[in-house]
Every structure is written in structure tokens, then in C-alpha cells.
Amino acid sequence: MSEQEHWGIVGGGILGMTLAHDLAKQGKKVTLFEADKQLGGLASAWQLGDIVWDKHYHVTLLSDTELRSLLRELGLEREMNWVETRTGLYTDGKLYSISNALEFLRYFPLNLIGKIRFALTIIYGSKIKSPKKLEQISVVDWLTKWSGKYTVKKIWLPLLRSKLGGNYKKASAAFIWAIIARLYAARRTGLKKEMFGYLPGGYGRMLDRYAQILAEEQVKIEIDHLATEVRQTSRGIEVEFSNGQQAVCDRLVLTTPAAIASKLCPELTEIEKKKLNDIQYQGIICASLLLKQPLANFYVTNITDDWVPFTGVIEMSTLVDPRQFGGHTLVYLPKYVTPEDPTFELSDAELKVQFWTALRRMYPHLQDDDLLSFQVSRVRRVLAISTLNYSQNLPSMSTSIPGLHIINSAHICNGTLNVNETIQLAKQGVEHLLSSQSKKTNFDSQCLQENSAL
Ligand SMILES: Cc1cc2nc3c(=O)[nH]c(=O)nc-3n(C[C@H](O)[C@H](O)[C@H](O)COP(=O)(O)OP(=O)(O)OC[C@H]3O[C@@H](n4cnc5c(N)ncnc54)[C@H](O)[C@@H]3O)c2cc1C
Structure with a gap:
């Protein structure tokens, strides 16, 4: 295989950028194609009033070792600020602090047995090394078994709905x-306690440095390059873009969500398309608000009251x-929804009335x-659901079309969507790509291994 083999990567989010970097x-010749006018995807920044900050709330954990090592490579890790934050719970119309064990015991809206079972569920969950068996039981059944019906109804279901909307049943x-x-x-990872960190300037600053x-x-x-079709030709893998341009690569990696990848590649087999289309995603509507005064002193406030139109306050x-x-x-006021949720059709003005009225209440x-x-x-x-x-x-990660690969966040099996695991996935992806000596090799199902992902 020539060193000058041309690699194309579609999708300039953190995954595509890290694949390109690695x-x-x-020594590979790489072109990165991104639909948007800037790199970064979900992690990118925008202008909000007179500030520029991340479109979606992002926090780095002290234990995010892959991300911190990338920041070190970019010369930015020393600038990270680490902070201890507090957590709130809004339930039955009241706001409580549940930032430590004492507050949890005092304010958590369960009786003592309920609190003990809730805490034991989490401790037990943290002791389970592999989630393989957990994949076979629904989250509601498992939580009911360990926490009991009342706690599931009062706490777990609202929290699950807040992350998964109607998809929690799946x-x-x-x-x-x-x-x-x-x-x-x-x-x-051997740390005494967890802390949350941020880079002054936000992800926008990190992405600018990464692009450099x-x-x-x-x-x-190549920004402003929305891929519209991918085909195999005698010259290699050909990509068409909505701006009328074309590119031919020896190897192409798509990092877009699974259903988009399936649509882009009409030559995939029906079985491949079905597997891609069967992956179910969670969407998000995320409002950013700039306010004159603070709300309370909590980084995250979980909400269990179902009249609130958003699913958390950050x-x-x-x-x-x-x-x-x-x-x-x-x-930030996130609302996690299914991709078909009618809320996607609401205008900013309509959402502003709904969200602001609820926030003021x-x-x-x-x-x-x-x-x-x-x-x-x-x-x-945004997020592939662990069905x-x-x-x-x-x-x-490899397809039936020689040289065509699909690697995306759906390969983060049984993980939570975050930049640290995205970087780990890219590293595992590059290992896979480079070890597939023959472009014709096809691989069995694979995902970012549990535990290595965490
Ligand atoms: C609300 C929210 C909060 C989050 N909070 C955190 C957090 O606190 N900490 C943390 O570590 N992570 C957080 N994350 C997760 C983090 O943002 C993601 O893990 C990471 O950005 C995913 O990168 P990706 O490259 O896999 O996907 P994406 O960022 O989705 O990148 C995919 C790219 O492909 C491009 N694309 C799509 N279709 C095409 C096409 N046809 N042609 C060309 N380009 C195309 C898109 O424009 C996009 O740029 C959060 C995410 C969200 C949404």
C-alpha cells in the first residue's frame, strides 16, 4: 500500500478531526470534508448576544484522560480550570441541593428505605464490570428490581425521560x-475526587487550535462540503458534494450518524443499510440563554416535574x-427528544415563550x-440509544465496498456520548483502519469496548 494513498474523511466533528490527526x-495524505462552515460539529461554538461560547454545554472531567492528553498535544491543558460544582434537583415545585451525601439524605424526596435502595442501586451498578448481561434487560425492569416501583416512578422515570424522552422504554x-x-x-482512574473543568475561551478555542x-x-x-452521494468507481471511492464538487479517494471514512451514512451510500447491501437504519437516535433541542442575573448555584439541576418543557437546567x-x-x-435548557418529535417544528420565538415562562416560574x-x-x-x-x-x-466499521468505512459515535457501545470516548473511538478506529491490510477485508460487528471506553 502506498504511503501516499489518499484518505477522505466525511464529517469534521471531533471524531473526524481526530481520525484525520492520527x-x-x-504519514497518510488526508482530506477532511465538513458540511458546515466551521469544524467541530456538536462541540462547535456560536455567537450568543455579545459572547462566543459552545452551542451545547460541555464540561471536561478530571478523569477524561484521552481528552486531556489531546489538550496537552494542543498546548492547552495547562490552561484548564478545575472547579467543584453543585447539583440541584427540582421536584414538586421546589429546588433542592443534592450535592453531597448529607444533602441527599436530607432533601432527596424518598423515605429512608427508598433513599437506601436508590443509593445501593448506584453503588451496585458501579461494581458491575461488563454491561453485556445488562444489555439483555430493559432499564426500567432493572431499576425496578433494585430500587423498587415507587422510586422508579418518583425519580428514575423522570430522569430517564429527561435524557431519552419517549425512547426510555427501548x-x-x-x-x-x-x-x-x-x-x-x-x-x-485513581483520582480522589471528580472535578469539572473548562478551557477559557471554550471549545471554540480548542477547535481553532486543533484546525491549525x-x-x-x-x-x-474542506468546509462547506456537504456530501450527497458516495459511490465506488474504477478510480476509487467517489464523493459528490452539494456545492457541485467531487472528490476521489482510495479510502473514505464516514463519521456521520448511521442513517445519514446509509442514505449517502446507495451501493451498500440491503443488510448493511438495515443495520445502519435500525440504530435509534435521540435528538436534542437545546436553548442557550444569556441572563443579567444568576439562577441558583447549581451546574446541573435535574427536573422531575413534567410540566417543565425542558429536561434540565445547566x-x-x-x-x-x-x-x-x-x-x-x-x-442551557436542553430538551432531549426523538428525531421525529413535533417540537422540532417550533420556531425560536415559540420556544422562547414556552421555555422562558417555565424558567421564570x-x-x-x-x-x-x-x-x-x-x-x-x-x-x-445526537446519541445512539443503547437498545x-x-x-x-x-x-x-468496514463495509462490503472495498475502501469504504463507516465509523461513528454509534460505535461507542454502552457509553455516554462525550468527547473523551469520541477520541478513544477515533484511536480504535485508526487501529482498525490500518490493520485492515486488504481494502477488501470485511469485519464483524465491533464497538468501542466497554470499560476501555470509560
Ligand atoms: C447537548 C450536548 C451536551 C454535551 N455535553 C458534553 C460534555 O459535557 N462533555 C463532553 O465531553 N461531551 C459532551 N457532548 C458530546 C460531544 O459534543 C460529542 O461527543 C462529540 O462532539 C461528537 O463528535 P462527533 O465527531 O462524533 O460527531 P459530530 O460532532 O456530530 O460530528 C459530525 C460532523 O459531520 C458533519 N456532517 C454530517 N453530515 C455530513 C455530510 N453529509 N457531509 C459532510 N459533513 C457532514 C456534521 O456537520 C458534523 O460536523 C455533548 C453533546 C451535546 C449535544
């Missing part, structure tokens, strides 16, 4: 295992120094003129 380090117990495992990652490094590594970056300025936001408060000290900016991000496919027997049904 392939370029191996999720396996591996979903909750992954969340618990991420919570306990600090202990596993890619350019120095001779990776060709007060970013409890983590990030408010001076980064011109002294203002940055709040939750935090009565807010005044109407406190709202400086309101902007909405909508993404139909029953998920890892057994995953498509291969």
Missing part, C-alpha cells in the same frame, strides 16, 4: 450503567468564570428584562 501522524440497563460508570470514572495543527500536518480541510456560569460571559449568566426572582439573548440549536441525531442487545447488532 492518520496524518501515520433502552437497556446498559444505558444507566454507562452513566454510573462515568460518574465513578474518577475513582477508577491539522493544517500543519498537511491535512486538507447554569454554565457556576462552572465557568462569568467574566468569560461579560459578567452575565449563561444557561421555577426561579421567581427572574424579571422579564433579565433575558439578554435566547438562541436554539436543534439536532435530530436491547445493542452491541450484537452494530454494523461493522
Whole structure:
């Protein structure tokens, strides 16, 4: 295989960027194609009023070793700020702090036995090494077995709905295992306690530096290139773009969500297309608000009241120094939904009325003129849901078309979607790509291995 084999990567999110970076380090000639006008995908930044910050709330954990090592490569790790944050719970119209064991015992809305069973469920979950067996049981059945019916109804179901919307019924117990495992990652990596971190300037700053490094590594970056079709020709893998351009590569890696990859590649077999289309995604509608005054002192506030139209409150300025936001408060109001949810059709103005009315009811000290900016991000496919027997049904990273590969976040089996695991997936993906000596090799289903992912 020639060193100058031309590799194309479609999708310039963190996954595509890291694949490009690692392939370029191996001496490969790489072009990265991104539909948007900037790199970064879900992690990218935008202008909100007079600040620029991440479109979606992002926090780095002290235990995110892969991400921290990438930041080190980019010369930015020393600038990370590490903060201890607090957690809130909004339930029955009241806001409680549940930031430590004492507060949990005092305020958590369960009786003593309920609290003990709830805590034991989490401790037991954290002791389970492999989620393989958990993939065979629904998350609701597993939680009911360990926490009891009342706790499931009062606490777990609202929390599951807040992350999975109506899709919670389809999720396996591996979903909750992954969340618990991420919570306990600090202990596993030998750290005494977990802390949350951010880079001054946000992800936008990290992405600018990453793009600069890619350019120095001779990776060709083609933004504003929305791939519309991928075909095999005698010259190699040909990609068409909506801007009328074409590219031919020896090997092409698609990092887009599975259903998009299936649509882009009409020559895949029916079985391959079915596997891709069977992966079920969770979407998000995420509002960013810039406010004149703070809400409360919680980074995350979980919500169990179902009249609230969003599924959590993230007060970013409890983590990030408010001076980064011109002294203002940055709040995210996420609503996790299925890709078909009718809320996607609502305008920003309609969502603003719904979300702002509810937020004012939750935090009565807010005044109407406190709202400086309101902007909405909508993404139909964010997170592949850990359905029953998920890892057994995953498509291969290589396809029946020689030289064509599909690697995306759906390969993070039984993980939570985060940048650390995305970088790990890219590393595993590059290993796979380089070890497939023959372009004709096809591989069995594979995913980022549990535990190595955490
Ligand atoms: C609300 C929210 C909160 C989050 N919070 C955290 C957090 O606190 N900590 C953390 O570590 N992670 C967090 N994440 C997760 C993190 O953002 C993702 O893990 C990571 O950005 C995924 O990168 P990716 O490259 O796999 O996917 P994406 O970012 O989705 O990248 C895919 C890219 O492909 C491009 N594309 C799609 N179709 C085409 C096409 N046809 N042609 C060309 N390009 C195409 C897209 O434009 C996109 O840029 C959060 C995500 C969300 C949505």
C-alpha cells in the first residue's frame, strides 16, 4: 500500500478531526470534508448576544484522560480550570441541593428505605464490570428490581425521560450503567475526587487550535462540503458534494450518524443499510440563554416535574468564570427528544415563550428584562440509544465496498456520548483502519469496548 494513498474523511466533528490527526501522524495524505462552515460539529461554538461560547454545554472531567492528553498535544491543558460544582434537583415545585451525601439524605424526596435502595442501586451498578448481561434487560425492569416501583416512578422515570424522552422504554440497563460508570470514572482512574473543568475561551478555542495543527500536518480541510452521494468507481471511492464538487479517494471514512451514512451510500447491501437504519437516535433541542442575573448555584439541576418543557437546567456560569460571559449568566435548557418529535417544528420565538415562562416560574426572582439573548440549536441525531442487545447488532466499521468505512459515535457501545470516548473511538478506529491490510477485508460487528471506553 502506498504511503501516499489518499484518505477522505466525511464529517469534521471531533471524531473526524481526530481520525484525520492520527492518520496524518501515520504519514497518510488526508482530506477532511465538513458540511458546515466551521469544524467541530456538536462541540462547535456560536455567537450568543455579545459572547462566543459552545452551542451545547460541555464540561471536561478530571478523569477524561484521552481528552486531556489531546489538550496537552494542543498546548492547552495547562490552561484548564478545575472547579467543584453543585447539583440541584427540582421536584414538586421546589429546588433542592443534592450535592453531597448529607444533602441527599436530607432533601432527596424518598423515605429512608427508598433513599437506601436508590443509593445501593448506584453503588451496585458501579461494581458491575461488563454491561453485556445488562444489555439483555430493559432499564426500567432493572431499576425496578433494585430500587423498587415507587422510586422508579418518583425519580428514575423522570430522569430517564429527561435524557431519552419517549425512547426510555427501548433502552437497556446498559444505558444507566454507562452513566454510573462515568460518574465513578474518577475513582477508577485513581483520582480522589471528580472535578469539572473548562478551557477559557471554550471549545471554540480548542477547535481553532486543533484546525491549525491539522493544517500543519498537511491535512486538507474542506468546509462547506456537504456530501450527497458516495459511490465506488474504477478510480476509487467517489464523493459528490452539494456545492457541485467531487472528490476521489482510495479510502473514505464516514463519521456521520448511521442513517445519514446509509442514505449517502446507495451501493451498500440491503443488510448493511438495515443495520445502519435500525440504530435509534435521540435528538436534542437545546436553548442557550444569556441572563443579567444568576439562577441558583447549581451546574446541573435535574427536573422531575413534567410540566417543565425542558429536561434540565445547566447554569454554565457556576462552572465557568462569568467574566468569560461579560459578567452575565449563561444557561442551557436542553430538551432531549426523538428525531421525529413535533417540537422540532417550533420556531425560536415559540420556544422562547414556552421555555422562558417555565424558567421564570421555577426561579421567581427572574424579571422579564433579565433575558439578554435566547438562541436554539436543534439536532435530530445526537446519541445512539443503547437498545436491547445493542452491541450484537452494530454494523461493522468496514463495509462490503472495498475502501469504504463507516465509523461513528454509534460505535461507542454502552457509553455516554462525550468527547473523551469520541477520541478513544477515533484511536480504535485508526487501529482498525490500518490493520485492515486488504481494502477488501470485511469485519464483524465491533464497538468501542466497554470499560476501555470509560
Ligand atoms: C447537548 C450536548 C451536551 C454535551 N455535553 C458534553 C460534555 O459535557 N462533555 C463532553 O465531553 N461531551 C459532551 N457532548 C458530546 C460531544 O459534543 C460529542 O461527543 C462529540 O462532539 C461528537 O463528535 P462527533 O465527531 O462524533 O460527531 P459530530 O460532532 O456530530 O460530528 C459530525 C460532523 O459531520 C458533519 N456532517 C454530517 N453530515 C455530513 C455530510 N453529509 N457531509 C459532510 N459533513 C457532514 C456534521 O456537520 C458534523 O460536523 C455533548 C453533546 C451535546 C449535544
